[in-house]
Amino acid sequence: MSETFTKSMARNIYLGGSVFFILLFLALSFDTLGALPKRDNRQNITPQVALGKKVWEENNCLGCHTLLGEGAYFAPELGNVYTRFGGSKEAIMGFIASRPVEGIPGRRSMPQFNLSNEQLEAVAEFLKYTSEINSANWPPNVQG
Amino acid sequence: MSTSRLIRPCTAVWLLLVILTGVTYLVGQAGLSGMAVVAFVLITTLFKSQMVVDHFMGLKRARPFWRGLLFGYLLIVCGMIGVAYYVGLTH
Amino acid sequence: MQFQSQAVAKPYFIAAIGLFIGQILFGLIIGTQYVIGDFLFPEIPFNVARMVHTNLLIVWLLFGFMGAAYYLVPEEAERELFSPKLAIALFWIFLVAGALTIVGYLAVPYATLAAVTGNDLLPTMGREFLEQPTITKMGIVVVALAFLFNIGMTIIAGRKTVINIVLLTGLTGLAVLFLFSFYNPINLVLDKMFWWWVVHLWVEGVWELIMGAILAFVLIRLTGVDREVIEKWLYVIIAMALITGIIGTGHHYYWIGTPEYWQWWGSIFSALEPIPFFMMTVFAFTMVNRRRKEHPNKAATLWALGTAVMAFLGAGVWGFLHTLAPVNFYTHGSQITAAHGHMAFYGAYVLVVITMISYAWPHLQHNAPASNGRAQLLEMWSFWLMTVSIVFITLFLTGAGILQVYLQRVSDTPLPFMVVQDKIALFYWLRLWTGVIFFVGLCLYVYSFFAKGKETLASS
């Protein structure tokens, strides 16, 4: 190759290119923050939802399940579980509360987390709130 | 640089680009559409872009490979835009 | 070894490999739980074992990166490390904090750990890969800052090579972006959006700088190719990585509540993300082909080339497979994602750390440029065993993923998750057995450190 190709210009491309795309990313992120209120269902964030998210986190639910497709792939998607369970918070609460301590022989088993009724309701409310986030029609169907 | 010519080659290219831009604009203003019009606009665009590549970027003096690479790029982009337009017509 | 203080890298490398073994053991546990659901239940439920698996991966890679930095920075800067004592102190702090965290995961229920460590005060736990108690996260920040100080002071006082600067930039970015792990809003969409600022901008951003710097360092040593050439290509490659990777974050913003324009931005830019990996592959092979000397450490060359190829396959090709929004709509959060994750992490980061260890170890241990022939042969065997295994693990998971996506999401009569999991169990069995072979490869790798050869290479 007869082209001139200097290290200092390569460095300039690296620095200039990085700054350029960082700024672009910040600009897009800024626009996203402005667009979120219409999509993220924030009007339904209640203290109960907040508690639900905390219970969700402190029992590491994401260690088995996905939520809006993110998490582990060992157990069903829960972003739409409220819809899948027929819009029933009681069904969700009942499922979590009824897990056998010793598991189901030979099957993937969900631990018994010994949640209080208040915590159960909060988790269900959190999952209801999650199901109402505008996720661009994902998942493709109710099975998640 | 030759100063004996009436007009510098690059100035002539600039003038040509200005005129062709005017034509493209007028096509838009006239509200013309249809495959033939779009083909005309795209070929004009291809021509204009290649003028920039050849005479402004100066790739006319570079190895044919580089010039060909950019021409190929422009051809694919303009061509596929034309294909997409055609697809839109048939929908 | 040119500088005495490079020796502090040694405990880091040992810890890295030790934790790597732990990571794979827990990988085998969760691989088993995939097919024998109640395996070790309720003592070690899947979520705990998986958390140990992924957290050990992150921690051992960080040990590897730090060890690599301690080894290469003095040599590049041409001076002793600013403070070897600090480096050793940080090693023990990090190791003990890491070990305590893992013990915490295994000894008590996660909710108890959260309560004990005061997650109420600043809740940051329970998010994928960032499960560490808040206090551990703070410890990580402190260790990272002290580490950066140590490395930074060394670089400032010494020769400022491109490799050192790029490495320092990458490590600084790693530390700075980790701060977003402390931001955990109740709004789930915001939470997820900024969670990716840690996770994506790590693995598809600043970690690539670290990887590029390590690879460039090793290639200069192994091939004897002019530093100028390697350094300018390093710049170009990481420039491409950031140009495509930063906006490429958008491929995580398709379905989590963020606006739909990310489907376009994310698709377009992440479709170009294979380019830097491809360049890295071409770069590594070109440099090795143009080598000006025959370095006796053949194993290190193999690891380096393996890094370039496997990073391209895992991060580039398998990433591209499901990165376009219309495809990702069906594959998001399926076994396809798992397939990509396994090969990308192995190819890009596991291999680059091992490359560094493979290059540095003979210097650290024997003060020789290479281990004996038998040790190298064992290393190469372990390379092929682990690499072929990970390729098959990826293929089996891809097979599982394709079936899962079809049965659960595409077909006219979508089946429930657990029904589908039963139907694709065969692939999980295959993955598990391949994982066992991977573990054999890893054992062979560890054994190679102790292998005695007939011939002993002259001291450098």
Next chain:
Amino acid sequence: MDTPLHDDTGALPGDFAIWIFIFAELLVFGVFFLAYAFARANNVELFNESQLQLDRISGAANTLVLITSSYFVVRAVAAIRDDDSRRCVHWLAAAIGMGSVFLVIKMFEFADKFSAGISLSTNTFFMFYLSLTFFHFMHVILGMVILAAVLFKARSGGYSAASHIGVETGASYWHMVDLVWLILFPLVYVIH
């Protein structure tokens, strides 16, 4: 002197590093253009309707502005090949000036759209319109920064007829910014 060394070798003008960047940018824009074109094919009516709200005069004026500024850059390169740093600086300043005109016109256009409540989330057409033009807008700014850096170096006598690869590097990038707009304008503003 009128045929600098690199002309004989058939090398790309300027530093090869910038060409790697240029090819990468062209690739991004190319993919973006085709994404627009095929998204349009699926939404012809929406695109045609929304396109009517664009200000074609601004678009055309900006095309002329960019072509002219590119022309000025050509003259700047010619000047330095004649070993005339002073004229080179003048032409570069003129080119940067035209770049600023582009930015001003574009900002009026953006302001007009924003005040009409149009955003990235309005519809697919405006998503593309704003994305493409804003992405290009940032490139104009980057190009101006590069030209300004070249200008300052030229002003301090950093280039000569024998050594002016930096001028060609900046010029090549600026022409790329022009080139992309030459396709963007008919694609987004005219074709319907």
